Amino acid sequence: MKVQGLSSIPAVPGGLRRELAEGPTLPEAAELHAAKRMTKEHWARDRLLFAAVVVIGVLQYLTPPTTLHWLYVLQRLYYVAIVLAGLDMGWRGA
Numbered sequence: 001m002k003v004q005g006l007s008s009i010p011a012v013p014g015g016l017r018r019e020l021a022e023g024p025t026l027p028e029a030a031e032l033h034a035a036k037r038m039t040k041e042h043w044a045r046d047r048l049l050f051a052a053v054v055v056i057g058v059l060q061y062l063t064p065p066t067t068l069h070w071l072y073v074l075q076r077l078y079y080v081a082i083v084l085a086g087l088d089m090g091w092r093g094a
Contacts, residue, residue: 045088052081 060074
């Protein structure tokens with residue numbers, strides 16, 4: 001298969017095609033990824049992130065309405081937890 005208008009350039013180079021064919025299949029890659037995620041270190045990080053979200057929620061609930069600036073700060077702390085979870089869990093979040 002060639003790129004339209006450029007007859008001398010193949011759409012997928014042969015070397016790349018071989019690399020894709022030699023790599024693990026999708027179920028094998030998912031199984032390897034799941035095995036890495038099931039370590040005690042990952043469970044501890046997941047628990048820590050969950051605890052952080054719970055603590056932020058409790059603090060937000062207990063903050064009196066007269067201190068609106070603290071409510072604003074606590075609401076923005078949820079972003080930190082989301083970013084840390086994204087960095088820990090990776091692109092797929094699996």
